Structures are given as structure tokens and as C-alpha cells.
Amino acid sequence: AALPGETAQGSPLRSVAELSARRLATGDLVAAAKWGTGSPVDDPARERRVLDSAAERAGELGADPRLTRLVFRDQIEANKAVQRGLHRLWRDHPSEAPTEHPRLDDVRKDVDRLNEALVRAVADSAPYRRAAPLCRVALAVSAGRVSRERSLDELHSTALAGSLKSVCGSRRQHAG
Numbered sequence: 822a823a824l825p826g827e828t829a830q831g832s833p834l835r836s837v838a839e840l841s842a843r844r845l846a847t848g849d850l851v852a853a854a855k856w857g858t859g860s861p862v863d864d865p866a867r868e869r870r871v872l873d874s875a876a877e878r879a880g881e882l883g884a885d886p887r888l889t890r891l892v893f894r895d896q897i898e899a900n901k902a903v904q905r906g907l908h909r910l911w912r913d914h915p916s917e918a919p920t921e922h923p924r925l926d927d928v929r930k931d932v933d934r935l936n937e938a939l940v941r942a943v944a945d946s947a948p949y950r951r952a953a954p955l956c957r958v959a960l961a962v963s964a965g966r967v968s969r970e971r972s973l974d975e976l977h978s979t980a981l982a983g984s985l986k987s988v989c990g991s992r993r994q995h996a997g
């Protein structure tokens with residue numbers, strides 16, 4: 822039987838995995854925007870804006886702001902892992918470094934659109950969280966498919982797995 826939110830394109834978990842991969846791909850552009858400019862990978866003020874607006878949108882949609890915030894924390898950490906990995910690569914192999922620098926503000930507009938879609942997909946995947954172990958299996962399958970379809974390298978597929986770790990419910994919420 823189909824769960825709520827299931828469509829011909831697949832489950833909301835599939836959408837979460839796909840959108841997360843697209844959000845991670847922006848990490849390449851952000852890394853290129855910052856490369857050689859002295860701008861640090863970490864921008865705590867921007868992170869706060871991303872987290873606050875994701876939580877606020879979740880609330881408006883009747884979804885769980887706390888869980889949404891955890892998911893976005895993981896998304897941001899994964900994005901930074903990609904940026905750091907690429908900066909390391911470009912430092913060690915300067916011939917692979919980008920010669921064009923996208924504008925950070927432009928990339929952030931794309932990130933904002935992906936954030937909105939991701940908040941919705943996380944909200945739509947709420948029914949799956951009722952059975953966390955099944956949710957984790959289904960999500961891992963989706964992430965594997967997305968990795969293959971997009972031919973993700975090790976850096977990006979590892980980051981994708983990290984970006985998804987709270988989607989089926991945080992393990993932390995059961996601790997203590």
C-alpha cells in the first residue's frame with residue numbers, strides 16, 4: 822500500500838535524497854566561489870539564517886521544527902565537508918582548481934530554493950518516521966540510487982550519507 826505523499830516519482834524519502842544531493846552539488850559552487858578569496862568555509866551567521874528559516878517553514882507547514890533543524894544541521898555539515906574536501910584537492914592539485922568563481926549570492930539563491938523544497942520533502946516523509954528502522958533502509962536505498970544516477974564520487978557520496986542521518990529521526994532523541 823502506498824504511504825501518504827507517495828507519487829509516481831517515488832517516495833518522499835527519495836525526494837529528500839535527491840534534493841540533498843542537489844544541495845550538496847551547490848557545495849562545489851560555494852567552494853569555487855570562496856576559493857582564492859580568503860572567505861572561510863564557515864559562515865555562522867548564514868548558518869543561523871538557514872536553520873532558523875527551515876525551522877520556521879516547518880512550523881508553518883505543520884511539520885516538526887526540531888527535527889527539521891537537525892536535518893539542516895547535517896546538511897550544512899555535509900556541505901562544509903564537500904567544500905573542505907575540494908579545497909584540499911585544489912591545494913594539492915592546482916591544475917584541478919576552478920578558474921571561474923561563481924558569485925556566492927547567486928549560489929545562495931539556488932540553495933534557498935533547494936532548502937524550501939527540502940523542508941517540504943522532510944515534512945512529507947513524516948509517515949516514514951513512525952518506523953525508523955524501515956525508514957533508514959528505504960532512505961539508504963534511495964541514497965544509493967541517487968549516488969549511482971549522479972555518479973557521485975567518494976567525497977560526495979559520503980557527504981550525502983552524512984547529510985541524511987537525522988531524516989528518519991535523530992538517534993539522539995532516544996538517548997538518556
Ligand SMILES: O=C(O)C(=O)C[C@]1(C(=O)O)C=C[C@@H](O)C=C1
Nearest residue numbers: 851862863864865867868897900
Ligand atoms: O553559504 C555558504 O557560505 C555555505 O558555505 C553554505 C552553507 C550551507 O550549507 O548552507 C555551509 C556552510 C556555511 O557555514 C554556511 C552555509
